[in-house]
Amino acid sequence: MSELSKTFEPREIEDRWYGHWESEGLFRPHRPDAQPWTIVMPPPNVTGSLHIGHALDITLQDVLVRRERMRGKDALWVVGTDHAGIATQMVVERTIAGQGLTRQKLGRDAFLEIVWDWKNTSGGMITRQLRRLGASCDWAHERFTMDEGFSRAVTKVFVELYRRGLLYRDKRLVNWDPKFQTAISDLEVETKDLQGRFWTLSYPLADNSGAIQVATTRPETMLADMAVAVHQDDDRYKALIGKQIRHPLTGRLIPIIADEHADPELGSGAVKITPGHDFNDYEVGRRAGIRPADMLNMFDAQAFVVQTRDGLIPSEFLGLSREEARKAVVARLEDEGSLVGVEDRVIPTPFGDRSGAIIEPWLTDQWYVDAAKLALPALQAVKKGNIKIVPETWTKTWFNWLENIQPWCVSRQLWWGHRIPAWYAEDGHVFVAETEEEAKDQAGGRPLRQDEDVLDTWFSSALWPFATLGWPGETDDLRRHYPNDVLISGFDILFFWDARMAMQGIEFMGEVPWRTLYLHGLVRDAHGQKMSKSKGNTVDPLVLVDQYGADALRFTLAAMESQGRDIKLDEKRVEGYRNFATKLWNAARFLKMNGIGASDSIAAPTAPELAVNRWIIGEVVDTLEKLNRAFDELRYDEMADAIYHFVWGTFCDWYVELIKGAFDEETKRVAAWVFDQILVMLHPLMPFITEELWHSMPSDGNKRDSDIVVAKWPEPKAEVDAEAKAELDWLIRLVSEVRSARTELNVPPSAKLNLFAADASDETAGRLDRNHATLSRLARLESIQLSSFPGQGAAQVVVDEATFALPLEGVIDVGAEKARLDRAAAAAEKERDSLAQRLSNPNFTERAKPEAVEKARLDHEAKSAEAERLRAALERLG
RNA sequence: GGGCGCGUAGCUCAGUGGUAGAGCACACCCUUCACACGGGUGGGGUCGUAGGUUCGAACCCUACCGCGCCCACCA
Numbered sequence: 001m002s003e004l005s006k007t008f009e010p011r012e013i014e015d016r017w018y019g020h021w022e023s024e025g026l027f028r029p030h031r032p033d034a035q036p037w038t039i040v041m042p043p044p045n046v047t048g049s050l051h052i053g054h055a056l057d058i059t060l061q062d063v064l065v066r067r068e069r070m071r072g073k074d075a076l077w078v079v080g081t082d083h084a085g086i087a088t089q090m091v092v093e094r095t096i097a098g099q100g101l102t103r104q105k106l107g108r109d110a111f112l113e114i115v116w117d118w119k120n121t122s123g124g125m126i127t128r129q130l131r132r133l134g135a136s137c138d139w140a141h142e143r144f145t146m147d148e149g150f151s152r153a154v155t156k157v158f159v160e161l162y163r164r165g166l167l168y169r170d171k172r173l174v175n176w177d178p179k180f181q182t183a184i185s186d187l188e189v190e191t192k193d194l195q196g197r198f199w200t201l202s203y204p205l206a207d208n209s210g211a212i213q214v215a216t217t218r219p220e221t222m223l224a225d226m227a228v229a230v231h232q233d234d235d236r237y238k239a240l241i242g243k244q245i246r247h248p249l250t251g252r253l254i255p256i257i258a259d260e261h262a263d264p265e266l267g268s269g270a271v272k273i274t275p276g277h278d279f280n281d282y283e284v285g286r287r288a289g290i291r292p293a294d295m296l297n298m299f300d301a302q303a304f305v306v307q308t309r310d311g312l313i314p315s316e317f318l319g320l321s322r323e324e325a326r327k328a329v330v331a332r333l334e335d336e337g338s339l340v341g342v343e344d345r346v347i348p349t350p351f352g353d354r355s356g357a358i359i360e361p362w363l364t365d366q367w368y369v370d371a372a373k374l375a376l377p378a379l380q381a382v383k384k385g386n387i388k389i390v391p392e393t394w395t396k397t398w399f400n401w402l403e404n405i406q407p408w409c410v411s412r413q414l415w416w417g418h419r420i421p422a423w424y425a426e427d428g429h430v431f432v433a434e435t436e437e438e439a440k441d442q443a444g445g446r447p448l449r450q451d452e453d454v455l456d457t458w459f460s461s462a463l464w465p466f467a468t469l470g471w472p473g474e475t476d477d478l479r480r481h482y483p484n485d486v487l488i489s490g491f492d493i494l495f496f497w498d499a500r501m502a503m504q505g506i507e508f509m510g511e512v513p514w515r516t517l518y519l520h521g522l523v524r525d526a527h528g529q530k531m532s533k534s535k536g537n538t539v540d541p542l543v544l545v546d547q548y549g550a551d552a553l554r555f556t557l558a559a560m561e562s563q564g565r566d567i568k569l570d571e572k573r574v575e576g577y578r579n580f581a582t583k584l585w586n587a588a589r590f591l592k593m594n595g596i597g598a599s600d601s602i603a604a605p606t607a608p609e610l611a612v613n614r615w616i617i618g619e620v621v622d623t624l625e626k627l628n629r630a631f632d633e634l635r636y637d638e639m640a641d642a643i644y645h646f647v648w649g650t651f652c653d654w655y656v657e658l659i660k661g662a663f664d665e666e667t668k669r670v671a672a673w674v675f676d677q678i679l680v681m682l683h684p685l686m687p688f689i690t691e692e693l694w695h696s697m698p699s700d701g702n703k704r705d706s707d708i709v710v711a712k713w714p715e716p717k718a719e720v721d722a723e724a725k726a727e728l729d730w731l732i733r734l735v736s737e738v739r740s741a742r743t744e745l746n747v748p749p750s751a752k753l754n755l756f757a758a759d760a761s762d763e764t765a766g767r768l769d770r771n772h773a774t775l776s777r778l779a780r781l782e783s784i785q786l787s788s789f790p791g792q793g794a795a796q797v798v799v800d801e802a803t804f805a806l807p808l809e810g811v812i813d814v815g816a817e818k819a820r821l822d823r824a825a826a827a828a829e830k831e832r833d834s835l836a837q838r839l840s841n842p843n844f845t846e847r848a849k850p851e852a853v854e855k856a857r858l859d860h861e862a863k864s865a866e867a868e869r870l871r872a873a874l875e876r877l878g
Numbered sequence: 879g880g881g882c883g884c885g886u887a888g889c890u891c892a893g894u895g896g897u898a899g900a901g902c903a904c905a906c907c908c909u910u911c912a913c914a915c916g917g918g919u920g921g922g923g924u925c926g927u928a929g930g931u932u933c934g935a936a937c938c939c940u941a942c943c944g945c946g947c948c949c950a951c952c953a
Contacts, residue, residue: 263952266952397949572889579915582916
């Protein structure tokens with residue numbers, strides 16, 4: 001491996017190093033005495049595949065855990081997959097449908113066997129894909145939300161919550177998904193605006209004394225109407241309160257009731273009440289004293305019309321879908337002259353987020369978690385600062401949601417999931433227990449039937465931060481790694497997952513699940529559009545990895561991640577950071593070519609003689625400081641920025657250029673050390689190329705003691721050498737000025753010029769002397785003289801106190817040079833004048849901070865001097 | 879209806895009370911012995927609009943305009 005190939009081939013090294021890291025157990029070295037550091041990966045759906053959102057999420061986590069591992073911590077990144085109830089069952093049902101099968105035909109046990117098979121065969125894809133990104137998680141302890149231990153934890157939590165009165169069974173309206181035929185939680189409902197209509201109907205009074213008009217957006221539900229409500233203060237209807245209505249289609253006698261829900265401003269001011277199929281009406285019904293069990297239901301599980309308990313729905317409507325029923329009802333009302341008016345109207349309509357079906361409020365028995373009680377401590381935890389949310393702006397959202405939280409429906413009418421540990425006796429009495437035996441004991445031997453339903457997937461994933469560590473067992477892992485240090489998740493699952501983890505974690509562990517909650521945004525396409533399969537604008541992260549390498553993709557995602565903003569991913573950026581990797585690769589080749597290999601020490605070489613070496617060590621220290629600060633503040637963009645500019649802008653563009661042709665032992669030692677620091681600092685962001693180069697750097701016959709994945713994060717004791725910094729800063733400015741003048745005056749790159757330094761201080765003279773060779777090479781100079789140029793026709797540049805002349809007799813376009821100098825002088829004068837104006841304002845000198853005044857004075861002095869010198873240079877040209 | 883965020887160079891985005899930055903793109907030059915996935919140089923912004931606070935605002939406050947997102951039962 002001593003010879004680096006001419007081009008950097010990510011694919012080959014990525015597979016090789018990942019395999020090495022994993023098989024050697026380097027992602028979780030045994031460090032029982034080290035300070036623990038913990039993060040859990042949001043478990044991806046077991047049957048899912050990697051999308052760009054995962055890539056971002058994984059990158060952000062891996063960057064952190066790699067640095068903590070390098071800092072010597074007992075770093076643990078918990079990994080595993082989620083059984084994803086609805087999503088997985090849906091996929092499998094679709095598959096067996098191809099063979100003409102349904103789960104009902106198969107029966108529960110046979111169906112579940114198929115799902116498990118499916119999970120076992122296709123479940124490994126996403127975890128293989130995570131590896132391609134370089135995710136350094138603890139694969140040896142990979143978990144699954146339905147593995148044995150985890151399932152035990154889920155059952156225990158359910159039973160405990162029940163015993164603590166925080167979980168109960170209740171009959172009420174629930175969001176029913178008629179396509180999947182299951183209840184879903186409020187969070188799984190997406191409200192979308194749909195173009196609909198607003199019908200006004202006429203309901204006759206039972207005593208034939210007249211009629212009352214009601215308005216509705218869902219006429220079909222009138223078949224289950226149980227009342228008409230008006231506002232108690234509405235003079236139009238006051239007298240009618242308590243009277244009966246003969247329902248137009250069913251003939252059902254229903255009362256006119258007073259309820260504040262009826263808005264006199266809206267429609268006719270009277271509203272039909274269907275407690276069994278509308279959330280508002282349900283509440284009105286409750287207030288009117290109707291028990292949930294007595295509420296009329298007119299739909300089956302697939303939302304087809306069925307007969308109400310009172311048998312009053314005319315047979316022509318039975319068996320119709322909601323849409324058909326609506327048409328039929330409207331048609332009949334029209335025939336009967338009961339339809340008073342129709343207008344178009346936009347209707348906010350609830351959809352199931354997975355099924356896309358319109359949700360039907362339906363009366364069922366479900367299990368609910370008393371979320372309001374669990375929410376309180378989670379709210380407090382953020383208020384007291386036990387959980388820090390980054391970026392902070394999300395705390396308000398956190399409070400707002402938790403403060404208004406509703407009971408959480410956790411039962412699902414599915415088969416794939418954790419079966420609810422509740423058993424019913426013949427009489428309906430329920431026994432909740434961790435095992436059937438326990439339940440039987442409680443029931444005193446009566447025959448029992450287990451609840452058919454399973455739990456919401458999020459109920460189990462909420463336990464991820466502690467159930468993966470062995471809870472309810474009191475394991476060493478649990479003691480050391482709970483609470484986790486940080487959680488990284490997209491804000492889209494803030495309520496689904498993060499908040500529920502906080503609630504369950506505090507309830508069962510008595511302590512917050514993580515100290516910091518970092519929320520990142522969505523990855524969008526280059527134009528800011530949300531990526532979706534239907535739009536066809538999705539970016540497959542693995543395609544990018546194939547094309548540019550995992551390091552480039554990781555670096556891009558980190559560089560574009562600035563605290564929570566959505567990321568517009570542009571492939572050009574990935575390409576750019578691939579180029580960056582290549583640049584680094586070639587810098588390594590260059591160093592090796594010149595006998596520079598691995599550093600023999602972790603500590604910075606002490607007090608080098610050459611300024612350039614002292615300077616670059618200081619630059620490393622600077623960069624490390626920036627990097628560490630960025631890590632502490634979770635500023636990924638700043639991490640990337642700091643290392644990128646150091647590697648390319650400082651190390652490659654200047655240091656390497658400066659040391660070319662002068663590879664003395666000291667420089668070799670310093671260069672080797674600096675490059676090692678670069679590899680280590682860059683490793684969290686670009687793990688693969690850094691590991692490859694780490695092992696490529698040692699000269700023939702030598703080897704590194706260990707891999708960079710477990711190398712020591714830099715802690716150079718060195719300090720920034722101010723003198724060296726000043727000197728190199730000067731050198732860079734001088735070279736840049738000369739280059740700029742050359743280009744602007746169209747001096748051929750090959751032409752070598754003489755340089756005359758006028759008014760040079762002793763310090764400048766010394767610097768010119770010390771840097772004679774590099775200066776000549778970088779600025780393409782023939783000679784350097786410490787005197788003013790006696791002749792005419794020279795380009796001139798001003799750096800600090802000195803004026804440098806580059807004689808260009810015959811070549812120079814005096815007009816162009818004059819224009820150039822004039823522009824430079826004008827710029828300096830403009831700044832000088834603006835500073836002068838500020839300084840002449842007593843309000844400024846008296847009220848501004850003394851440092852600001854002092855700085856303005858110094859700047860003014862410098863700019864005045866510079867302007868003067870430039871004007872003098874201009875004069876010299878005649 | 880409530881809440882949040884955004885509007886800075888052609889594009890994507892940093893920035894923050896003291897006279898605007900990056901990457902890409904663009905223009906010109908360079909086959910200089912690490913790298914053309916490169917090197918050098920350069921052009922380009924009245925920081926959405928209007929007020930206010932301040933010695934000083936792109937940065938703080940107010941209003942407005944435009945864009946996006948989240949939450950909410952208006953029949």
